Amino acid sequence: MAEKIKKVRVKRSKRDINDIKSARIDSRPFSEISNSKVYRRSKKKKRVNRSTGGDIALIVFLAICGIFSFLPLLLTVNNAFKPLDELFLFPPRFFVRKPTLANFENLANALTSSLVPFSRYFFNTILITIAGTFGHLLVASMCAYPLAKYKVPGGAFILSIITLSLMFPGSVTGIPRYIIFNWFGMIDTHWSIILPALQSSLGLFLMRQFMVGVPTELLESAKIDGAGEFRIYWKIVMPLVKPAWLTLIILLIQDLWSADGSSYIYREDYKLVSYALSQISAGGPALEGISAAVSLIMILVPILVFIISQSQVMETMAHSGMK
Amino acid sequence: MENSINKEPNFLVKGWKKFTNWWNETGRKIDKWSKRGKPIRRKLYLNRTLYLMMFPFLLLFLFFTVIPVLMSLYLSFTYYNMLETPKFIWFSNYLTLFLDDQIFITALKNTVILAVITGPVGYIMAFVFAWLINELPDRIRPIITLVFYAPSLAGNALAIWTYIFSSDSYGYANAFLVSFGLIQEPIQWLTNTKYILAIVIIVQLWMSLGVNFLSLVAGLKGVDKTLYEAAAVDGVKNRWQELWYITLPSMKPQLVFSAVIQISGTLGIGSITVSLAGFPSVDYAAHTIVNHLQDYGNLRFEMGYASAIATLLFLASIGLNKLIRKIISKVGE
Numbered sequence: 001m002a003e004k005i006k007k008v009r010v011k012r013s014k015r016d017i018n019d020i021k022s023a024r025i026d027s028r029p030f031s032e033i034s035n036s037k038v039y040r041r042s043k044k045k046k047r048v049n050r051s052t053g054g055d056i057a058l059i060v061f062l063a064i065c066g067i068f069s070f071l072p073l074l075l076t077v078n079n080a081f082k083p084l085d086e087l088f089l090f091p092p093r094f095f096v097r098k099p100t101l102a103n104f105e106n107l108a109n110a111l112t113s114s115l116v117p118f119s120r121y122f123f124n125t126i127l128i129t130i131a132g133t134f135g136h137l138l139v140a141s142m143c144a145y146p147l148a149k150y151k152v153p154g155g156a157f158i159l160s161i162i163t164l165s166l167m168f169p170g171s172v173t174g175i176p177r178y179i180i181f182n183w184f185g186m187i188d189t190h191w192s193i194i195l196p197a198l199q200s201s202l203g204l205f206l207m208r209q210f211m212v213g214v215p216t217e218l219l220e221s222a223k224i225d226g227a228g229e230f231r232i233y234w235k236i237v238m239p240l241v242k243p244a245w246l247t248l249i250i251l252l253i254q255d256l257w258s259a260d261g262s263s264y265i266y267r268e269d270y271k272l273v274s275y276a277l278s279q280i281s282a283g284g285p286a287l288e289g290i291s292a293a294v295s296l297i298m299i300l301v302p303i304l305v306f307i308i309s310q311s312q313v314m315e316t317m318a319h320s321g322m323k
Numbered sequence: 324m325e326n327s328i329n330k331e332p333n334f335l336v337k338g339w340k341k342f343t344n345w346w347n348e349t350g351r352k353i354d355k356w357s358k359r360g361k362p363i364r365r366k367l368y369l370n371r372t373l374y375l376m377m378f379p380f381l382l383l384f385l386f387f388t389v390i391p392v393l394m395s396l397y398l399s400f401t402y403y404n405m406l407e408t409p410k411f412i413w414f415s416n417y418l419t420l421f422l423d424d425q426i427f428i429t430a431l432k433n434t435v436i437l438a439v440i441t442g443p444v445g446y447i448m449a450f451v452f453a454w455l456i457n458e459l460p461d462r463i464r465p466i467i468t469l470v471f472y473a474p475s476l477a478g479n480a481l482a483i484w485t486y487i488f489s490s491d492s493y494g495y496a497n498a499f500l501v502s503f504g505l506i507q508e509p510i511q512w513l514t515n516t517k518y519i520l521a522i523v524i525i526v527q528l529w530m531s532l533g534v535n536f537l538s539l540v541a542g543l544k545g546v547d548k549t550l551y552e553a554a555a556v557d558g559v560k561n562r563w564q565e566l567w568y569i570t571l572p573s574m575k576p577q578l579v580f581s582a583v584i585q586i587s588g589t590l591g592i593g594s595i596t597v598s599l600a601g602f603p604s605v606d607y608a609a610h611t612i613v614n615h616l617q618d619y620g621n622l623r624f625e626m627g628y629a630s631a632i633a634t635l636l637f638l639a640s641i642g643l644n645k646l647i648r649k650i651i652s653k654v655g656e
Contacts, residue, residue, distance in 0.1 A: 050562060055458070062455045066470045069529065073473055075495070076483045091498040143380035146373035158381065165388050166583050166628055168640035169591025171613045173618040176391035176398070179405070199383035202534070202584075229372040239523050251534070258478025263621045278598065293542075297479030303469075306476055308395045310465050317534075317541035321576020322583065 044155065061147040068300035073299065080104075080296035084289050103293035110290055116295075117269070117277070125257065128190050133252040137245055142202040142209075147204075147235045148211035151218060159208070161323065165201040175267040181264060192264035193272075197256055209319040210244035211237060243312035250309055254302050273298065365384065392637060396526075398630035405624050417629035427632070429607045430615040433520060434590070437611065440524055443532035452532065454538035454566070468540055475533035476561060477585040481598060484526050488512035516608035518601050523609050527595055531588065535581035542577030546570055571654045578654065582647045590640050612636055 042117070074094075079087065080229050081099040113120040147155055177196065186192045214237055238245075260274040277294050280287040306313070357368035367374070399416055401409035422429050456467050466652075474480055487495045490511040497509040512518050514537075550569050559565050571578070593613030600609040603618070612632060620629035 005452050012477065027363055029519065050458075054562065062452070062459075062467065065452065069474055069532075070470050072483045072487065073477065073480055074528070075487070076480060078481070079486070087332060088493060091502060092493055092495055094495070139380045139383065143377045146370075146377050150370070150373055152370045152373050152377075153363060158377070159572060161389065162384070163640070165384075167587060167644045168637050169587045169613065171591055171593060171616055172392035172395065172633045172637045172640070175616070175626055175633055176394035177387060178620065179394070179626065180386060180391065182405070195383060196387045199380060199387050201384070201388065204380065229376065233376065254476055254478060263617065277479065277482065295479060295482055298479040299473075302478070303473055303475045306472070307469065310469065313537065314465075314468075314541045314544070317537045318545045320534075320538040320580045321574075322579040323576060 029075070051160060074075070076292070076295050078298055081290040082289075082292070085238045087288055087292065103289040107195075107290045107293045118273075120269055121273045121276045124190065124270060128193050128197075128259065128261075128272070129253055129256040131190075132194045132256045133249055135194065135198045136200060136203055136252050137197050137248050140207050140248060141238065141245070142233065144207035145237055146212050147251055148208045149214065149216065149237075154303060162201045162204055178264065187264055188270060190265075190270065193256070193259055193261050197252060197259075200252065200255070203251055206247055206251075206316055206320055207241065208246045209321070210241050210247075210316050211232075213319060214240050243315040245315040246309035246312040248300070248315055250306050253305055257302055258298065357461075378590070389527070395633045395637070396631040397440050398627050399634040401627045401630075403625075403627040403630075405626060409627065412627070416628050417635075419628070420631055420635070421643045424440045426607055426610065427612075427615055430610045430612050433608075433610055434592070434612045436520065436526065437527065437592050438589045439486045441531060441592070442585060445589065446529055446530065446535070446585045449532050449536040449581060449585070450539055450578075453536060453543055454570070455538055456640065457543040468537075472536060475530045480545075481526055481530060481595060484511070484522070484599060488522055490514060511598050514605045516606045518610040519604060523596050523599060525591075526599060527592060530595070531585070531586065535584040538577050538584075542569065542574035575651060575654065578651050579648060582651060583644060586643050586647065587640060590636060590643070 064075065078094065078096045080103055081096045081101070083098060083100045083102055086093065086097060098221050111117075111122075147153055147159055177192075179189050181192045184191075186195070217235060218240075219232055222236055227235070258274050259272060260278065261270075262275050265271055265275075273294065277291060277298065280291050282296075353368065357365045367635050372435040394491065400407060400411060400413055402412050402416075452471050456464055456471075459467060489495075489507055490513060491497070494509065494512070496512060498504070500506045501509065510518065512522060517567040546569070550573065551565060553571050554565060558569060579602070590612055592611050593616075595609055596604060596609040596614060602614065604610055613636070616636070619625045
């Protein structure tokens with residue numbers, strides 16, 4: 001008998017409760033129903049097998065870790081708005097007292113200065129980020145489509161090589177890449193950052209996994225209507241895999257926006273913001289304010305892009321599994 | 324006269340016709356050719372558009388991933404300084420690494436320490452946070468996900484740790500400890516060999532909730548909810564049993580993906596130590612294999628020697644991956 005009651009409780013879904021609320025099939029008044037144990041339990045607990053104590057402990061734990069994770073970023077934000085004297089205050093304060101835009105004004109002035117031509121660095125970083133991101137999106141999705149939806153001879157082999165390449169850190173290929181760039185004369189050009197970004201295997205892998213879910217019937221009916229492969233890819237598959245694009249975009253921005261390119265780029269006017277930032281941090285206190293402002297801009301861009309695309313990114317990640 | 328201006332020049336029209344003729348003719352020839360010989364030839368021909376679509380990515384992949392790996396395998400057996408042709412010297416690079424290079428042994432030790440601590444801890448942390456986040460109501464879930472993902476999202480954010488662990492009393496960690504009377508003198512966090520590695524571990528863990536974490540969050544969200552209810556009926560008592568018998572087995576693919584990303588992240592630790600402890604770090608206290616590789620490759624241009632280090636790193640990653648996959652396949656059994 002006891003077991004039977006348990007089963008009933010478990011199966012009571014949200015809709016049942018709405019029925020109780022609206023139709024009041026039960027003859028008792030609603031206040032009494034809402035106080036009843038079954039109603040309260042089923043409303044509070046969406047899932048079975050949870051204890052309140054455990055829930056509280058977990059949430060407290062999560063909150064503490066969340067604070068640890070977020071404080072350094074909050075400090076970056078605060079520092080960007082501190083006037084110079086507050087940056088060198090002793091003892092240092094975490095929160096800004098008199099917020100000011102002075103650091104950003106100094107940055108705006110420094111944009112054109114000859115000492116550290118920030119506008120040039122920003123231009124370079126924006127250029128490689130845009131070129132790399134969209135290039136990768138196009139190249140990777142074009143390659144992912146046949147791998148996901150067709151059994152071309154060699155496709156399985158290609159896929160296994162690409163999966164293998166996810167397994168080792170990128171620094172393994174750093175040295176031979178330098179030699180290859182040297183052959184092609186790409187040292188000291190932005191190609192040395194853009195081209196390797198275009199072939200990021202993580203992006204291809206995620207795109208391919210997501211494309212597997214595109215219904216095959218759709219492609220077949222398009223083919224019957226006379227569409228070629230390129231047209232199917234561009235007009236049917238691409239609009240359907242929008243979540244995967246956004247994921248690739250965020251991954252590439254994350255990579256390229258903070259790329260410092262210090263091992264391939266030595267010419268001053270080709271350097272990137274990230275590299276310049278590490279230089280001025282070492283440069284001394286005068287530039288400290290500007291450095292704080294630049295840091296804020298550097299962390300803000302990827303975070304904003306992620307906030308916009310978060311739900312779609314999570315949708316893609318649900319397909320990220322590997323056998 | 325007026326009409327002839329609008330007309331295209333004659334040779335262009337002729338040329339175009341010639342070209343299309345040639346194109347069609349060649350197409351027909353290849354079509355015929357593909358029908359002869361083995362059936363694979365016909366298959367390749369019929370899929371030609373698909374191969375064309377894959378071509379750009381694969382070309383880049385060949386040049387910037389496949390060839391580099393093979394090259395570093397070959398170069399690891401040579402002496403090569405980018406000026407002379409590579410000289411084949413068999414295993415001498417590897418012997419020097421293990422027998423003569425004291426700094427490599429230090430780097431190896433540091434990398435192993437970092438990997439053993441940040442690898443499993445980071446992986447478990449990613450899973451635990453993903454699991455807890457999954458228990459939260461739908462509205463807060465994205466916000467908390469962002470809070471944990473943000474550090475790795477903002478690659479440059481780790482610069483702020485140099486302020487926090489700044490060695491003078493302007494540093495936040497020092498000021499905090501001094502104000503509570505725990506220490507008298509400011510500690511030289513980033514130049515004291517006792518602390519450097521610990522700080523690298525903290526920062527690495529802070530940044531380690533990346534794509535692997537997102538994958539786990541999404542994987543957990545995708546676990547079929549009715550399974551839990553069915554399991555409750557079948558006698559699963561608490562959330563731990565639920566975790567082991569249902570949650571983990573149903574998200575194995577995400578667990579594998581996440582482990583793969585975690586391993587390449589952990590063995591690739593290098594830029595963090597440079598931005599925190601400088602290059603080279605004091606007494607090589609935070610010197611990792613990747614730092615050693617970059618030292619020989621990017622600064623000394625001893626490409627053969629650097630390739631030997633890269634090859635070892637490659638083999639270690641692949642080996643570790645095989646091992647971890649085996650372990651994960653045992654989960655929930």
